[in-house]
Amino acid sequence: MDFTFTKEERRFREEARGFFTAEVGGAPPLDPENEAFVPKMRAILRRLGERGWLTMTWPKEYGGTDASPMYRFILLEEMALSGLTSSGGFNTGGRIVGPTLIQYGTKEQKDFFLPKIAKYEIDFALGYTEPEAGSDLASLKMLAVEDGDEFVITGQKMYNTTCHWAEYHWLAVRTDPKAPKHKGISLFMVDMKSPGITLTPMYAVSGARTNAVFYDNVRVPKSRLVGDKNKGFYYASTALAYERIFNVGMHARMLHNIITYAQTTKRQGKLLWDEPALQREIARHAAKLRALRLLCYKIAWQMSKKIMPSYEASSLKVMTSEFEKELVHTGMEMLGHYGELEAGSKHVPGEGAFAQGYHSAALATITGGASEIQRNVIATRGLGLPRGD
Amino acid sequence: MDYSFTEQQQMLKKAARDFLAARCDKAFIDRIIKTEDGFDKGMWKEMAELGWQGLMIPEEHGGTGGDFLDLCALLEETGKSLLPAPLFSTTVLGATAILLGGTKTQQSRFLPKIASGDSVFTMALLEKEGTYAEAAIKLEAHTTKDGYTLSGTKLFVAYGGSADYLICAARIGTSISLFIVDAKAKGITHTPLVVMSGEKKYELQFSNVAVPHDRLLGEKDRGWHLVEEVLERAAVAKCAEMLGGMQHVLDFTIDYVKRRVQFGRPIGSFQAVQHHCANIVMGIELARGITWEAAWRISKGMPASMEAAMAKQLANEAYLRTTALAHQVHGGIGLIREHPLHLYYREARTSAYAFGDTAHNADRVAASIAAGAAIW
Ligand SMILES: Cc1cc2nc3c(=O)[nH]c(=O)nc-3n(C[C@H](O)[C@H](O)[C@H](O)COP(=O)(O)OP(=O)(O)OC[C@H]3O[C@@H](n4cnc5c(N)ncnc54)[C@H](O)[C@@H]3O)c2cc1C
Numbered sequence: 013m014d015f016t017f018t019k020e021e022r023r024f025r026e027e028a029r030g031f032f033t034a035e036v037g038g039a040p041p042l043d044p045e046n047e048a049f050v051p052k053m054r055a056i057l058r059r060l061g062e063r064g065w066l067t068m069t070w071p072k073e074y075g076g077t078d079a080s081p082m083y084r085f086i087l088l089e090e091m092a093l094s095g096l097t098s099s100g101g102f103n104t105g106g107r108i109v110g111p112t113l114i115q116y117g118t119k120e121q122k123d124f125f126l127p128k129i130a131k132y133e134i135d136f137a138l139g140y141t142e143p144e145a146g147s148d149l150a151s152l153k154m155l156a157v158e159d160g161d162e163f164v165i166t167g168q169k170m171y172n173t174t175c176h177w178a179e180y181h182w183l184a185v186r187t188d189p190k191a192p193k194h195k196g197i198s199l200f201m202v203d204m205k206s207p208g209i210t211l212t213p214m215y216a217v218s219g220a221r222t223n224a225v226f227y228d229n230v231r232v233p234k235s236r237l238v239g240d241k242n243k244g245f246y247y248a249s250t251a252l253a254y255e256r257i258f259n260v261g262m263h264a265r266m267l268h269n270i271i272t273y274a275q276t277t278k279r280q281g282k283l284l285w286d287e288p289a290l291q292r293e294i295a296r297h298a299a300k301l302r303a304l305r306l307l308c309y310k311i312a313w314q315m316s317k318k319i320m321p322s323y324e325a326s327s328l329k330v331m332t333s334e335f336e337k338e339l340v341h342t343g344m345e346m347l348g349h350y351g352e353l354e355a356g357s358k359h360v361p362g363e364g365a366f367a368q369g370y371h372s373a374a375l376a377t378i379t380g381g382a383s384e385i386q387r388n389v390i391a392t393r394g395l396g397l398p399r400g401d
Numbered sequence: 402m403d404y405s406f407t408e409q410q411q412m413l414k415k416a417a418r419d420f421l422a423a424r425c426d427k428a429f430i431d432r433i434i435k436t437e438d439g440f441d442k443g444m445w446k447e448m449a450e451l452g453w454q455g456l457m458i459p460e461e462h463g464g465t466g467g468d469f470l471d472l473c474a475l476l477e478e479t480g481k482s483l484l485p486a487p488l489f490s491t492t493v494l495g496a497t498a499i500l501l502g503g504t505k506t507q508q509s510r511f512l513p514k515i516a517s518g519d520s521v522f523t524m525a526l527l528e529k530e531g532t533y534a535e536a537a538i539k540l541e542a543h544t545t546k547d548g549y550t551l552s553g554t555k556l557f558v559a560y561g562g563s564a565d566y567l568i569c570a571a572r573i574g575t576s577i578s579l580f581i582v583d584a585k586a587k588g589i590t591h592t593p594l595v596v597m598s599g600e601k602k603y604e605l606q607f608s609n610v611a612v613p614h615d616r617l618l619g620e621k622d623r624g625w626h627l628v629e630e631v632l633e634r635a636a637v638a639k640c641a642e643m644l645g646g647m648q649h650v651l652d653f654t655i656d657y658v659k660r661r662v663q664f665g666r667p668i669g670s671f672q673a674v675q676h677h678c679a680n681i682v683m684g685i686e687l688a689r690g691i692t693w694e695a696a697w698r699i700s701k702g703m704p705a706s707m708e709a710a711m712a713k714q715l716a717n718e719a720y721l722r723t724t725a726l727a728h729q730v731h732g733g734i735g736l737i738r739e740h741p742l743h744l745y746y747r748e749a750r751t752s753a754y755a756f757g758d759t760a761h762n763a764d765r766v767a768a769s770i771a772a773g774a775a776i777w
Contacts, residue, residue, distance in 0.1 A: 146732055148663040171733050217736050217743040279530055280537070289760070337725070344750065348758055349531040349557050352751040357595035358604060359556070367597060370750060374728045374743070375736055382732060384673040400672070 015306075017086070025086050028065075032094035035059070043355070045219040045368060050177055053102055054132070060087075061132035066106040074114055074122065075130045085257050085312035092261025101174040104136040105129040108251045109182055109201070116239035116247060125201070137175040137204070139183035139225065140248065142168060147385050149184070150193040150245055154227060156185040156200070162231045163187070163200065169225040175211055176223055179204055188242050199244035201236045218371045252381075256325035257312060258332050260304045266339045266369060267297050269362055274346060284346060293342050297335075304331060323394030326386035333376035333383065340366075340373040404693070410474045413456075417478035420451060425482040427741045430599055433485045437593075438563040439601030440486040449518025454491055457500070462512035469634060470700035473641035473693075480645030483744055485599040487521045487560040493638040494559075494631060495522020498568045502579065502619030502627045511566070511581065523564040525555040525582070525605055526628065533632060533757055535577060535625045540607060542571035542578060548613040549580065551588075554606050561603030562591045568618065568631075569607075576622035580612050587611070598751040599744065633709045634699055636756040640692040640716040643752050647685050647723040650745050654678065654727045661732075668730070677726045684719035691715060707774055710757070710765035717759045720749040 017025065035056050043049055060066050068083050070076025110129045113121055128134045145152040154167025165185055175181065181202040188196035202209075208230035211223045239247055271294060274285040284290060307328055311321045343366050344351040355364025377383045391397045406414065424444060433441055448454060457472045458464025472492060479488060496515050499508055514520035530537040540553025551571050558567070564584045570577050582589075588610035596602045619627045655678060658669030668674050692715075695708035724746040728735050735742040753759065770776060 141733065144662070146663060148665075151663075151665075171737075215738045217738060217746070222737075279532060280534060341721075345758065345760065349527060349754045352557075352597045352602075352754055354595045354597055358592055359594065370597075371743075374725070374746060377729060378732050378736060383729070384671065387673065 015309075017082075021082055021086060024083055025090060028087050028090040029094075031060075031063075032090055032096065036094050036096060043219075043364075043368065045216075045372065047221055053096065054135070054177075056096065057103055057132045057135075061130060064130070066103065066132060067110065067130040070110065070114060070126075070130070074110075074126050080316040081257065082312050082316045085259065085308070085315075088257060089259040089261045089308075092259050093264060094261075095265060097262075101138065101178075102135070103132070104138050104174065104178070104182060105134060105180075106132070108138070109136050109180075112199075112238065112247055112251045115250075118235070120235060121201075121238075134179040135174065135177075136180045136182040136201070137172050137178035139169050139172050139175075139181045139202075141170050141172070143170045146170075147382055149248070150197065152184055152186060152197065154183075154185045155189065156187050156198065156232070158187075158234075159231075161234050163234065163237070165200070165202070165227045165230045165232055167227055169223075169227075171214065171222045172225045173220070173222040175204065175225050176213065176221060181209075181225075184244055184248055187244075191242060194245045196242055197244040197248075198241050199238035199247050200232055201238065202230065202232050206230050206232065216375060218368070218375055256321055256328070257315070258308050258325075258328045260301055260308060260332060260335070263301055263304070263332065263335055263339060266336070266343070267294070267301055269365060270294060270297075270339065270343050270346060273343075273361060279348070290342075290346060297339060297342065300335060300338075304328075304335060307331070323390045326381075326389040327394070329381060330377075330383045330386045330390070336369075336376045337373045340369045344370055406474055410471060413471065414474055414478050416451065417453075417475055418481075420447075421478060421482040421484060425484050427739075427744070430483055430485055430744065434599040434601075439560060439599070440563065445486060445521075446518045448486065448488065449516065452516075453488060454496075454518055455512075455516025457492060458496055458512045458516045462508060463516035464512065468700040469638075470693075470696050473638055473696040476638055476642040477645035477648075480642030481649040483599060483646065483741075483748055487523060487564065489635075489638065489642065490523035490559045490564070491515055491521050493635050494524040495520075495566065495568060497634050498524070498579065498618060498627065498631050499581070501630055506615070507581065507618065520566060521560060521564045522566050522568065523558055523560045523584070524631070525558045525561065525567040525569040527557045528553070528555060531556065533761060535628075538570050538572050538577050538625075540569070540571050542573045542580070542612075544573070545611070548611065548616065551580065551582065551607045551610045551612060554604065556604050557594070558603045558605050559600050561605050562593060562601060567605070570624055570628055573622065577624040577628065578621050579618040579624040579627055581616045581618050582610065582612055596751060597747040599748070600751065632756050633706055636709045636713045636762070637692065637695045637699060637705070639752060639755050640688065640712045641696060643716045643720045643749070644685065644689055644692055646745055646748055646752070647681075647688075647720050650723050650727045650742065651678070651681050651685060653741075654681070654730060657734075658730055674730050677730050681723045681726050684715075684722050688712065688715040688719040707766060707769050710762040710769070713757055713762040714759050714766070717753040717762075721753055724749040 065087055067076045068079035069081050072078055106129055110126060113125055140149055142152045142154060156163040156165045181204055183200045183202050184197055185200055186196050187198040208228045210226045214222050214224055216222055274290060275283060277284050311324055311328065314321055347361055347366060350361045351366060353360040354367045392399050452465045453475060455464030456467045456475060457469060460466045499511050515522060528537055528539055540551060540555060542549045542551050567582045567584050569580045569582045571580060588608045590606040592604040594602045594604060658674055659667050661668045691708060691712040695705050695712045698705035698708055727742055728746060731742060734740055
């Protein structure tokens with residue numbers, strides 16, 4: 013056993029930290045739920061792309077450096093520690109599309125898309141969920157019909173978060189209505205400027221924009237079908253595995269904010285920190301933070317050994333999102349009445365980060381796969397328990 | 402024993418439900434909470450015609466002479482609809498303080514105007530520290546020949562910008578006195594705060610605000626005692642309002658999980674979802690029993706400080722848990738602003754601070770036990 017990073021990994025971490033410090037510095041944390049954040053974040057991603065950091069783990073022939081997944085992990089952890097969101101739908105191209113194309117894409121698709129993804133010239137919106145297909149993704153209804161060299165797509169998507177700025181849609185569509193649910197779905201890369209696509213904005217409780225997306229006879233060239241027809245559900249599930257690199261950098265920031273506030277705020281003549289009940293709660297969070305960090309490192313380590321995580325990713329998804337809620341709860345209880353103030357208010361603590369955290373935490377256990385579904389995976393795939401009917 | 406509402410209370414609740422169903426939908430709330438006043442003045446008058454503001458006010462002062470339990474029964478309904486209006490601050494804080502501490506003259510001067518919907522009241526209590534502690538009151542009252550002048554800063558004053566009168570707690574030396582202050586008096590600066598829930602809250606800065614002698618409420622220097630009496634009622638009334646909110650969330654959640662189909666069956670048939678719903682209802686049931694006992698005790702003039710502090714702890718936990726679990730079983734749809742659920746999620750958070758957060762009320766129970774109170 014060895015719980016340390018290699019010298020090269022440590023050096024890369026220093027470099028990444030320097031990069032993010034220069035990007036966000038001591039400036040107030042950008043609000044990832046605010047639309048004004050989008051162009052700023054995209055500019056940062058482009059600068060990451062220039063350094064080749066979005067694609068380090070890709071094979072050399074596709075512009076990567078064959079780096080171990082550990083480097084991607086370190087980058088994402090440093091990014092979260094800096095206060096930048098490491099998910100939020102950003103870089104779906106680099107996170108999901110690129111790796112899938114490398115495995116299943118045609119030469120033409122690779123040549124066209126991979127360099128653009130690597131430089132962050134384009135990004136993709138994740139187009140899975142529909143009004144009637146959320147957790148049960150395989151029941152999606154959006155339909156693609158073959159017509160000569162094209163597919164003609166009609167139907168509706170729901171909560172497709174980055175559709176209003178992403179250049180392409182990574183779209184799951186039914187191509188064989190007669191086949192069993194999982195076996196009639198294909199993935200497409202659709203140019204968001206295609207005629208027939210309309211968006212209706214929807215705003216999440218956190219303030220972030222997402223969209224209902226309507227396709228009305230949208231014509232998509234066959235060359236934009238990913239891999240084999242009707243294998244999309246399988247590709248989508250493997251693509252998800254690439255997303256399963258978790259880190260608790262954001263949680264570390266949250267706990268840090270709580271500790272700082274407690275150690276600098278007096279109530280009834282004493283520091284909040286001097287309350288033993290709060291100290292114990294913080295101590296427990298600190299222990300959990302370290303333990304979760306180790307689990308995150310473990311997955312990164314497994315992936316660098318080419319062991320694909322299965323149920324472990326689900327358990328980390330549940331634990332990190334629920335930990336986020338616990339931290340928010342501690343913060344909110346600690347703040348007392350100040351906890352009800354929101355960004356923009358006189359006297360708001362932490363420039364509104366605590367209140368924002370309360371709203372964002374509601375999303376954490378739903379988006380990217382609800383906790384119940386993850387627990388089902390842990391129980392069935394992880395523990396071998398029989399499936400419920 | 403009797404766990405039921407009287408026929409009259411049931412009629413009151415039914416009338417309230419009908420009125421609110423017709424008048425207070427999500428579009429109304431979204432619109433009203435964006436206005437400066439934070440409530441609809443026409444609707445406020447209609448509420449007075451229904452007898453809401455005067456519910457607890459004796460008939461001789463223009464009210465209907467109900468009791469605290471009646472008011473809580475009504476607040477359970479307004480809590481269901483998240484009614485954005487200064488009903489709580491006017492009745493539970495303003496009218497209660499005047500009923501408990503006011504002179505005959507003050508009562509006949511202010512109570513009829515509350516009952517008629519002509520006066521909006523609120524309480525200016527909390528300050529920089531944000532706690533419900535006597536020592537946290539720093540706003541000072543100085544004696545002058547005509548009365549007093551007040552200087553200092555109050556925070557988190559509900560409807561502090563639209564109220565006509567404030568029940569203001571001020572320090573004179575080592576003790577606290579209460580005053581009925583014209584909310585628009587010279588020397589008061591109103592700064593709106595941005596608060597999570599629909600209730601408008603303000604910072605009020607007092608700079609030598611003149612208050613005449615006859616606006617002293619209750620005995621001079623005994624004001625904190627009166628504050629505690631009001632706070633005890635406010636905590637319980639808040640619990641009733643919260644109960645309405647959580648019950649409503651449970652109702653529409655159950656309705657949703659029966660209708661929403663995934664994997665070919667209603668999500669309400671999945672045990673994971675069922676267990677969340679079961680956890681919600683258990684929390685609500687716990688909070689409900691102790692809330693109504695506390696309300697009943699207060700309405701009978703019995704001591705209720707222990708019950709009030711217990712009820713508020715459990716209601717805080719239940720409302721927070723109810724809305725968090727409701728979000729969980731709604732999935733994506735509940736996380737979109739068009740859906741009403743997030744308004745309750747916000748309300749749960751702010752209600753959990755109002756009149757004592759969970760730790761504050763736990764400390765009160767612990768202090769009672771330390772002082773020898775029986776736990777059984
Ligand atoms: C802000 C936001 C952004 C999003 N961004 C995107 C995006 O960019 N692209 C995209 O494709 N999607 C996106 N989504 C959709 C998201 O992935 C789904 O909301 C999520 O998968 C849950 O699906 P649902 O909302 O339909 O809930 P449902 O599937 O209806 O679930 C409701 C409840 O039922 C439970 N449940 C369902 N099935 C079972 C079962 N078998 N056993 C036990 N419990 C069960 C769930 O766990 C949940 O508690 C986003 C959602 C939100 C809110």
